[in-house]
Amino acid sequence: MDASRISSDPDASPPPRDDPKDGIDKLRASIWATARSRADLTQALLSAAPLLRSHMVTSGDLQVELAWLGVSIRPIVMGSHVRGYCEPARAVRTVYVNGSDGPELRRYTAVHEIGHLLLVPPPGRPRVLSREGEESLCEAFASEVLVPRELVRSRIDTLTWGPEELLRLCGELSVNVTPALISAGQLMRDSTEVLVYSRRRGHPKRPDVEDFRFDSSSGAAHVYFPGDQRLSSAGLTRLAAAAEGAVHNESFAGSDEPVRVELRGLDSAKSSKVLSGPVSWRAHRVGREHPFVVALLQLDKVGL
Ligand SMILES: [Zn+2]
Numbered sequence: 096m097d098a099s100r101i102s103s104d105p106d107a108s109p110p111p112r113d114d115p116k117d118g119i120d121k122l123r124a125s126i127w128a129t130a131r132s133r134a135d136l137t138q139a140l141l142s143a144a145p146l147l148r149s150h151m152v153t154s155g156d157l158q159v160e161l162a163w164l165g166v167s168i169r170p171i172v173m174g175s176h177v178r179g180y181c182e183p184a185r186a187v188r189t190v191y192v193n194g195s196d197g198p199e200l201r202r203y204t205a206v207h208e209i210g211h212l213l214l215v216p217p218p219g220r221p222r223v224l225s226r227e228g229e230e231s232l233c234e235a236f237a238s239e240v241l242v243p244r245e246l247v248r249s250r251i252d253t254l255t256w257g258p259e260e261l262l263r264l265c266g267e268l269s270v271n272v273t274p275a276l277i278s279a280g281q282l283m284r285d286s287t288e289v290l291v292y293s294r295r296r297g298h299p300k301r302p303d304v305e306d307f308r309f310d311s312s313s314g315a316a317h318v319y320f321p322g323d324q325r326l327s328s329a330g331l332t333r334l335a336a337a338a339e340g341a342v343h344n345e346s347f348a349g350s351d352e353p354v355r356v357e358l359r360g361l362d363s364a365k366s367s368k369v370l371s372g373p374v375s376w377r378a379h380r381v382g383r384e385h386p387f388v389v390a391l392l393q394l395d396k397v398g399l
Pocket of ligand 1 (some may be wrong): 207233
């Protein structure tokens with residue numbers, strides 16, 4: 096793949112299907128060619144998303160869709176807290192995904208891991224991202240690839256936007272919640288709103304302690320809800336209780352006070368700044384035995 100073909104133009108024509116099998120190395124070289132800073136690298140990686148998307152809209156078979164990259168995707172047995180991993184140093188590039196996950200989640204994991212492969216610096220070049228920064232960029236990359244921004248923007252502009260609309264969009268696009276939530280959070284107009292995805296599950300180190308915990312959040316750019324933390328530990332006690340008491344496919348609304356809101360530092364890392372105040376929310380529960388909720392938090396009274 097010629098480096099000059101990377102484009103942020105979503106209408107760019109798809110590349111030919113008989114590309115060589117070292118596509119990932121060429122793509123990585125072109126991404127790093129102009130990247131001198133964290134901002135450059137972020138821009139360059141996200142600009143490659145439409146190219147990946149152009150390969151991913153037809154087949155539905157991940158292995159076929161990503162063959163041009165020379166990356167093989169292997170579902171294997173792994174722990175329930177692990178979504179996948181890759182081996183960037185190996186000549187034969189393999190992305191391993193959790194075989195127990197559904198097809199949407201496996202697809203998201205594979206694209207996230209391809210983000211990691213593309214972020215390996217070429218020989219002699221230093222890393223420019225922190226670990227948290229790289230994770231967050233790979234999440235954003237997977238979201239850019241799988242969720243067309245124009246579609247999300249049009250929904251937000253024309254609907255009373257909330258958890259139900261987000262979940263409907265996930266169904267239409269056959270994507271898991273996280274990439275749609277990242278995209279919607281970035282495009283929402285109100286800078287004091289945050290979308291939260293929370294599953295009832297154990298902590299990775301305390302698997303028996305099941306509760307609704309943060310999985311991902313997106314919206315007000317400087318807000319940080321630590322993954323794995325319980326909603327109730329952040330002060331969202333009534334939201335956690337309502338989520339517990341709701342049935343499958345039920346919507347509910349309410350408020351909590353005080354809610355502890357941590358602020359994000361440089362490069363997506365946690366900062367030491369914390370605000371607190373009243374938070375109102377609308378939420379929707381999905382699932383019976385392993386439920387999750389999507390909630391839209393209104394943080395305008397927290398003092399953002
Ligand atoms: Zn990762």
